Amino acid sequence: LSQHVKLEDVARLAGVSAKTVSRVVNGEANVSESTKQAVDRAISALGYKPNLAARSLAASRSFLIGIISPTVDNFYSYFHALHNGAIRACRERGLHLVAEEMDFDTRGSLQRLEGSLRQMRYDGVIVTHPANKNKHVLDLLEHMKIRYVRIGPVSDLHRSDSVSPDETQGLQQLAEHLVSLGHRHIAIAYVEARRRNLLRDSLVKAGADLRHLQFVSLSAAQDPITAGRELASGILALPQRPTAVFTYADDAAAGLIGYAWEHGLNIPRDLSVVGYDDGQVAQAVWPPLTTIREPLDEMARAAVSLLLDPAKDGNARRIVLPVKFIVRSSTAVPSR
Amino acid sequence: LSQHVKLEDVARLAGVSAKTVSRVVNGEANVSESTKQAVDRAISALGYKPNLAARSLAASRSFLIGIISPTVDNFYSYFHALHNGAIRACRERGLHLVAEEMDFDTRGSLQRLEGSLRQMRYDGVIVTHPANKNKHVLDLLEHMKIRYVRIGPVSDLHRSDSVSPDETQGLQQLAEHLVSLGHRHIAIAYVEARRRNLLRDSLVKAGADLRHLQFVSLSAAQDPITAGRELASGILALPQRPTAVFTYADDAAAGLIGYAWEHGLNIPRDLSVVGYDDGQVAQAVWPPLTTIREPLDEMARAAVSLLLDPAKDGNARRIVLPVKFIVRSSTAVPSR
DNA sequence: ATGAAAGCGCTAACAT
DNA sequence: ATGTTAGCGCTTTCAT
Numbered sequence: 126l127s128q129h130v131k132l133e134d135v136a137r138l139a140g141v142s143a144k145t146v147s148r149v150v151n152g153e154a155n156v157s158e159s160t161k162q163a164v165d166r167a168i169s170a171l172g173y174k175p176n177l178a179a180r181s182l183a184a185s186r187s188f189l190i191g192i193i194s195p196t197v198d199n200f201y202s203y204f205h206a207l208h209n210g211a212i213r214a215c216r217e218r219g220l221h222l223v224a225e226e227m228d229f230d231t232r233g234s235l236q237r238l239e240g241s242l243r244q245m246r247y248d249g250v251i252v253t254h255p256a257n258k259n260k261h262v263l264d265l266l267e268h269m270k271i272r273y274v275r276i277g278p279v280s281d282l283h284r285s286d287s288v289s290p291d292e293t294q295g296l297q298q299l300a301e302h303l304v305s306l307g308h309r310h311i312a313i314a315y316v317e318a319r320r321r322n323l324l325r326d327s328l329v330k331a332g333a334d335l336r337h338l339q340f341v342s343l344s345a346a347q348d349p350i351t352a353g354r355e356l357a358s359g360i361l362a363l364p365q366r367p368t369a370v371f372t373y374a375d376d377a378a379a380g381l382i383g384y385a386w387e388h389g390l391n392i393p394r395d396l397s398v399v400g401y402d403d404g405q406v407a408q409a410v411w412p413p414l415t416t417i418r419e420p421l422d423e424m425a426r427a428a429v430s431l432l433l434d435p436a437k438d439g440n441a442r443r444i445v446l447p448v449k450f451i452v453r454s455s456t457a458v459p460s461r
Numbered sequence: 462l463s464q465h466v467k468l469e470d471v472a473r474l475a476g477v478s479a480k481t482v483s484r485v486v487n488g489e490a491n492v493s494e495s496t497k498q499a500v501d502r503a504i505s506a507l508g509y510k511p512n513l514a515a516r517s518l519a520a521s522r523s524f525l526i527g528i529i530s531p532t533v534d535n536f537y538s539y540f541h542a543l544h545n546g547a548i549r550a551c552r553e554r555g556l557h558l559v560a561e562e563m564d565f566d567t568r569g570s571l572q573r574l575e576g577s578l579r580q581m582r583y584d585g586v587i588v589t590h591p592a593n594k595n596k597h598v599l600d601l602l603e604h605m606k607i608r609y610v611r612i613g614p615v616s617d618l619h620r621s622d623s624v625s626p627d628e629t630q631g632l633q634q635l636a637e638h639l640v641s642l643g644h645r646h647i648a649i650a651y652v653e654a655r656r657r658n659l660l661r662d663s664l665v666k667a668g669a670d671l672r673h674l675q676f677v678s679l680s681a682a683q684d685p686i687t688a689g690r691e692l693a694s695g696i697l698a699l700p701q702r703p704t705a706v707f708t709y710a711d712d713a714a715a716g717l718i719g720y721a722w723e724h725g726l727n728i729p730r731d732l733s734v735v736g737y738d739d740g741q742v743a744q745a746v747w748p749p750l751t752t753i754r755e756p757l758d759e760m761a762r763a764a765v766s767l768l769l770d771p772a773k774d775g776n777a778r779r780i781v782l783p784v785k786f787i788v789r790s791s792t793a794v795p796s797r
Numbered sequence: 798a799t800g801a802a803a804g805c806g807c808t809a810a811c812a813t
Numbered sequence: 814a815t816g817t818t819a820g821c822g823c824t825t826t827c828a829t
Binding site (some may be wrong): 176179187188193204211215219222225226241246252383384406457 | 745
């Protein structure tokens with residue numbers, strides 16, 4: 126595939142003038158069916174996508190829609206928070222952020238992304254979960270020679286610049302918090318083995334007895350609230366009920382807490398609960414959640430920085446930002 | 462103010478070449494302090510902003526950063542949902558969405574917006590709350606002759622195209638739901654008088670006795686969760702406690718529910734609760750909230766449509782989309 | 798129905 | 814330190 130296919134290239138292949146190609150691209154009338162087809166064939170053969178900048182300049186329209194909305198700082202969700210941070214970082218540098226939404230289920234989403242990248246010619250691209258783990262997306266970006274930064278926990282660090290949360294310290298603080306409150310029987314509900322292992326090791330380091338820890342694996346596909354309720358039901362049925370539970374997401378913790386109230390338990394008196402994310406839900410439930418917050422705003426800013434000042438050597442750079450452990454009233458001294 | 466100030470205009474006023482102006486704009490070295498100042502003066506005198514498209518084309522960089530994130534459908538917040546809808550609607554039409562974040566507190570935010578609008582040359586702009594009620598923003602857009610659509614409830618309908626939720630039907634369903642369950646003493650906690658009045662009238666129409674309704678005004682400035690807790694505390698202290706409460710936001714309902722559990726009340730047995738938004742929080746709390754959902758995705762799509770096909774006559778158009786009333790278990794037959 | 802030429806507003810490369 | 818020239822890739826306008 127060639128790097129930058131132009132209108133002219135298409136015109137040459139189709140054996141028509143550039144203007145005719147332009148007519149086809151813009152769906153103007155006055156094009157015979159036969160030439161239209163010839164042009165369409167040439168376009169898809171070359172993978173042509175019009176250059177947005179050139180188009181905008183000539184047609185004096187931008188093909189961009191703006192949306193004016195307020196800065197929302199508190200109570201946000203993961204992706205929204207990343208977007209906010211990136212928008213601000215861009216603005217400070219005279220850039221703008223464009224969201225490329227991808228549904229990974231749909232066939233053709235990768236192709237659509239490629240088309241979009243072709244025409245937008247981004248200065249750089251930030252890749253979040255789950256695209257940051259998607260081989261096809263990363264391959265595509267590299268093939269198109271587009272600078273990109275992955276955001277979130279990633280393996281193969283050499284592959285590109287990345288910005289990740291560092292959970293070790295936060296999880297250690299959490300472990301010490303629970304142990305110092307007197308918790309011994311602690312349940313860990315996890316989706317990723319990585320985080321389970323980190324927390325397990327932190328708890329042991331904080332003095333917990335490995336034999337008293339319980340691990341419950343949960344599917345990422347499941348709705349977190351339902352998962353939290355099922356988790357609660359499982360825990361309440363246990364002969365030796367833990368006094369504290371860590372869940373992999375605030376939503377799951379919320380489901381757990383709801384189930385507990387419903388069944389006459391009092392949180393945190395009967396069960397301490399720890400969430401993850403510090404999203405909107407963390408403060409909406411009662412009691413508000415002890416949780417862990419990723420520095421999403423700073424992570425997004427760091428990603429923009431990496432994108433904008435190129436590495437001196439060719440090596441992939443990595444920025445690691447510590448998560449923040451937040452104590453609220455969903456954890457307390459166990460009653461037993 | 463002139464419509465489209467160009468580099469050349471600045472150059473002429475400053476008495477230098479276009480290239481020199483370009484150097485100043487791009488912060489290149491090799492510009493004497495005196496000419497730099499002269500150029501800067503000319504730039505601000507003319508209100509010059511470089512044309513993004515021209516710049517991109519010449520420099521072969523877009524000044525745009527892309528961010529690839531997944532489609533998130535469930536559990537979203539108001540602005541995020543609007544953005545999602547607009548992003549998709551744009552994509553379907555070969556456009557892209559750029560977020561212009563505005564913090565209305567800061568001085569200079571309007572100027573920044575103006576600069577951004579100048580250089581982006583949006584095909585159209587979607588204006589959400591609270592900017593949709595901001596005279597300065599609307600004046601600016603009109604003065605710059607930029608097509609815009611307001612989204613959300615607006616007055617002065619003649620002023621521009623708009624897309625609004627229609628709450629009457631949804632609130633009527635809510636009113637009938639409560640009355641049919643047997644609720645008579647109902648509290649309405651509101652921020653906007655408009656919505657309070659709508660609900661009041663709906664309740665009366667559904668057969669409620671106006672004398673049994675209680676109205677509690679809340680400040681929009683207050684954190685909704687705290688507001689909900691205070692609301693709960695006020696309601697519990699009442700001699701004649703209502704059997705149902707409507708709150709203006711799910712967050713406030715969440716605060717209310719938390720306070721209730723904490724003080725030994727059972728929701729919905731002792732008190733039915735109704736929220737508004739159907740955001741992430743609505744399903745995270747226990748019991749999940751009976752609430753009202755604005756069709757944010759459709760509203761955003763409608764806004765993009767209005768932007769793209771111009772009105773035949775010059776009249777402002779208005780699209781009204783009904784909200785959806787959603788029954789969950791936070792409302793039930795009163796126990797008394 | 799199709800083509801040729803000019804130019805959108807800026808920056809790159811090369812002057813001086 | 815500053816100016817000149819030639820494009821960037823498309824659409825417009827005007828031919829044919």
